[in-house]
Amino acid sequence: MPTSARAASPQLDNFITETIERDLQSGKYAGVVTRFPPEPNGYLHLGHTFASFLDFQTAVQYGGRYHLRLDDTNPEGESQEFADGIMDDLRWMGWDWGENLFYASDNFERYYGYAEQLITQGDAYVDSVSGDEMARLRGDAHTSGTPSEYRERGVEENLDLFRRMRAGEFADGAHVLRGRIDLSSANMKLRDPVLYRIKRAWHYRAGDAWCIYPMYDFQHPLQDAIEGVTHSMCSLEFVDNRAIYDWLMERLAFAPRPHQYEFGRRSLEYTIVSKRKLRQLVNEGHVSGWDDPRMPTLRAQQRLGVTPEAVRAFASQIGVSRTNRTVDIAVYENAVRDDLNHKAPRVMAVLDPVRVTLGNLDGARTLQIPYWPHDVIEASGDGLVALPNGARVASEQAVRDVALTRELFIEREDFSAEPPKGYKRLTPGGTVRLRGAGIIRADRFDTDDSGNVTHIHATLLEEGAKAGGVIHWVSAEHAIPAEFRLYDRLFRVANPEGENPDDILPDFDPEQPGHESGPVDTGFLRYLNPGSLRVTRGYVEASVTSDSQDTRYQFERQGYFWRDPVDSREDALVFGRIITLKDAWAQTQKAESGKPKGEGKKPKAEAVVAGGVQPALTPQQEAGVTRLTGLGAAEGDARTIARDETLLAFLTDAAPGDTFAQVASWTVNDLATPLRAGEVKVRAADLATLAELLASGKVTTRVARDALALAAASGEAPAALIEREGLGAGLSEAELERIVAGILEKNPAEVEAYRGGKTALLGFFTGQVMRATQGKAEPGRVSGVLKGALAAK
RNA sequence: AGGGAUAUGGUGUAAUGGCAGCACAACAGAUUUUGGAUCUGUUUGUUCAGGUUCGAAUCCUGGUAUCCCUGCCA
Known part of the structure; x- marks a missing residue:
């Protein structure tokens, strides 16, 4: 039942759901809409399971809508057969997209319209160079692209050419439509990506209606927008493509617009x-x-x-x-x-049989053997268990008839003439329990010319016999x-x-060519x-003949x-x-059969010796370091600042003197990132008073840094901010003790754990105190007071 | 090489400056009419070097490794 499986799925909680929750909270979207967009040119595999689950389950989790979209924009290799196969597989997985089935090919006309709009806006042009030439002109990682001679065609000419492309006036590859974005972008995707190509190919749905087909980078964002998708998830290799996505959304002014998120x-x-x-x-x-x-x-x-x-x-x-x-x-x-x-009833089957004759058994007995082991019965909520036909009955009724006869088969592996240490099955003269039937003893056995066991002669023992192991069996007459x-x-x-250098081919034949020289991709x-x-x-066992064809069984021990x-x-x-059962016996056997000991674990990658080298500085930067350290800055801070124009510029109006070192440290450790992003509104000159407050003990480090962050964001002078928030006032001993007592009272479990020896919790308590006092408490005192309070009583 | 992304036990994933947790695997024990299941316990981890902080997986600086991009595929 898909519903129960869905209910059983734990909540998705990841970086995408975090964004969704923020978006829902802020009212950015009314609801969540996702899509799974396979191209119908192959069958779904376990890798797709992950992507489809993420797309669909995310929508389910937020009460949204999920779409299935066949991304069929490249007629080559696509077919209705694959599309149907994909849908069958997804339905088998329990998904139901209802009305929300989309084919990209249904929207070819709309994509075309948007393409004309881009042309009209001057955001796209028809290029007429060959593929090779275009690749050459695109440049590479350290050379920016060169405009093709057609890049500056006028709107009218572009429109005319594009319409004629659609009309089929040109040969495949003669022209393409490209976005006019940025030929010198470091992101290669942005160097005027192809939006449409001419391709005379029969489309499995559109037939020969089109001879131009849109590219993924153009079509996918548009289709997301057309469907009203909110969160468009794709795999990591599309990170660079997101820039095109955003460019299109902006140029075509979709609002609200979908956003792309990439996962590994x-x-x-x-x-x-x-x-x-x-x-x-x-x-x-x-x-x-x-x-x-x-x-x-x-x-x-x-x-x-x-x-x-x-x-x-x-x-x-x-x-x-x-x-x-x-x-x-x-x-x-x-x-x-x-x-x-919990789904597969237990029955018995012998896969590799050897005959056993129970010499003291005449005639057949009919045994009733339970379908389920005790633990599955106990785990059943309502006390009922299933029959193979699905009916749920009391556990006493969940049994099947099994014939015990004089002639049986057991598994070849369950008899050993020379048992290894720890072997718990049948051995010459030894005993074993036949599942559900009693204990037997092997009296003698026959072998063939090559020493294989062909027949075991055994005796069914009386009640009360002892055996170390249990094996499965079937009746030779009835099975x-x-x-x-x-x-x-x-x-x-x-x-x-991958490479697998340690791999040794089982039947390696050095005469056989092709091991080394074969094409890499067939490796x-x-x-x-x-x-x-x-x-x-x-x-x-014969009982299975009355079960439905799709019954899944556990063949016991197999x-x-x-x-x-x-x-x-x-x-x-x-x-x-x-799938096999887990096999602890095979594990121990493997362990016994002497793998080289001390193999332990692979050594950790050697520590890189050169880990601590600092980058070389230009003479000018060296001079900067000297100047900054002269002003009092720490060596490391000075080196960081000297190499960074932004930090250098920020510090030009910093007050010289005792406070400089602290301001420099804040610049490096707290302000560097927002500074580079251009988000810092405060001036370095305003930081001197803050540094003085800190140095004189009027505020704690924590308060100073909080004030710094606030000031950086707002532009307000930090000292004034502290004044306004009342963060300057110290905390009396009595106040601190009162707060500590309150926190201990609120966290009795942690207190107990701490007293029980989990002293790492001191950090937890300190954090609580710092939070409660808005950072006003001095950490040194907090630790003392906390220790005292925790030791008391 | 230029741009981008990433780094937590054997594997995968949490911890958004305050207890390094969970799952799978492995190992040990209990239990067992499946060498299954179940239960209990154990081992193993923040890529490295510095710095900021009372406190860093998390913030700062620098290094290393891996992956992606230079299709008229998606």
Whole structure:
């Protein structure tokens, strides 16, 4: 149920929601409108999950509206099939955008109108140089661009050419429409970006109605504005494009207008999400298709049997920030397991069978074995648990019939003739519990020529027998044969698109060419995991035949499985493994099998020795340093000031004398940033009295700095400000003690923790006192009084 | 190289001058008719060097590292 999943999602709380809350508070927008804008040229994958979740869930959280937008402005590679696929996948995830479905291609006419408006305003022009020439003229990082000879065409000529571009009078590439912004901008995006290009291509929706198509940088902001989007989120690589976004909004005077916010992408260990590489995997047959359960596409995850709730839980858990990050695959696996644990009834299947004969059992017994373990039953709120068909019943009724017969199968791995230390399953002469059926003892076993165990002869023991472990089993007569597909990670390394110098290919053949010399972009193929799909034939207990096809099970001790929705048939069952159970035994085995010890952790990056070097100063700057230190400024402050025109200029009218050092320090530490932003209204000359007040102990450092910040913003003289606010008056001992007592009373838990030894809380209390006294308390005294008060009683 | 962005345990993310917290992972123990789940506990962190401050992950200065931009893709 999407609704319950939504309710279960924890609140988004990140730098974007902070902005939204401010915007809502200030009344900038009446409500929140977001959009998810995929281009229909491929299928959605786990990476998109994050972006769509962020877009949609943010709107949900603020009671706003979310739009689905197909960003189909480049006909190449786009199709209705992809558009439909995207919509199917998003609906599977539980999203419902109702009326708010948009195709960029529906607005080609409006974009065109805005383009003419820009031309008319002189903000856009038709350029007629070749692509190569345009790239050359754009310049590079240290050369500014050169205007093309067409940049100064008149409005009429531009309009005429643009209309003829639309009319199809020119060949592809003959002309483009460019924004006239700034050819010398350090932001390359602003060097007259292309707005429209001529491209004779069949559009899957617009057909051949257009031979010019708008570029992303032009179309996207307009479409946001047309839809009434308020907060437009995109990934980090669009940071530079925001300048075009803002330019367009300003030139076309949209109000209220949307704003763009960028977030860091999330990639996932052991997966790739590059459209080109995914296509390569499909086309070259490394996987069976876009829905091969090992693929990161949503349709593949759907076929794998992962639930949308799990995918959403994952999306909400990975966090939002302004850094691209790679998420630990364990987070995804945990979300999948955690979701299935309470949804998947337990049944038994033997994937790799070996025959067991219970010599003392004649005839069949029918056992009733519970679908759920005790802990899931206990965790059920209403005391009811589900049957595979979904009906909720009392836990005693949540059972299925399982036949116990003389001939059984158990898992090959659950018998060991030479058990390793700590092995808890069946051994020669040893005992083990058959899940739900009792304890058996292995009396003897047969092997084939190569020593493989072929048959175990065992005895079912009486009640009261003891066994160290429990294994699963099925009746050889009653169980249903089935194929099992055991999926593992598609890649052997966490970062298949990276270098992986430590990687050793499993079957490395130095004769085989291509390891070193292969094209770089196919390098990821060498990291394919040869064991990513293992197929076995075994048996599943007969009870599953009466369950619905989409039942997800936990095959006890094996993992979560369901019928492959494509290949499984009534008379030829195929079960795919959604995910394994966690396997603590495998962990300890791996640990035992002697990995080199002392591997510990990787050494921290060496401290850079040259960390403390100061930049070289020009002779003139050196002279400035000498002059400033002569006036009393500290060496470090002097060096900072001498290198900065703004700070230097500010200090020219500072009073010489005892107060200079303090004023210089404030200039560097408190005023530098607002000074450079041109936001400081106070003069350095006015700061001398403040420095005197501080030096004479009339005000505390804290009050002085608060006054400084206020004065800088307002232009008022700081001394007058202190006078007006009454911040100069000292605090009597009695007043301070009263305030301290009040604070201790208000924070009993912290007081107790402090007395219990958490002395770090002294900082917390100090902060409380400073806040309560508006900084008037002297920190030195506060500490003493606090310690005294906390020690008392 | 010019511009832009970013940096908190193994991984991801909080802490908006005042207790470095949470999740996943790992480890240990308890519990268990799943070597699952659950419960308890533990280990591990502010990129570096200075500075301001009673107090810095947070403010200032400088360094380092990583990513993005120079498509008529999005």
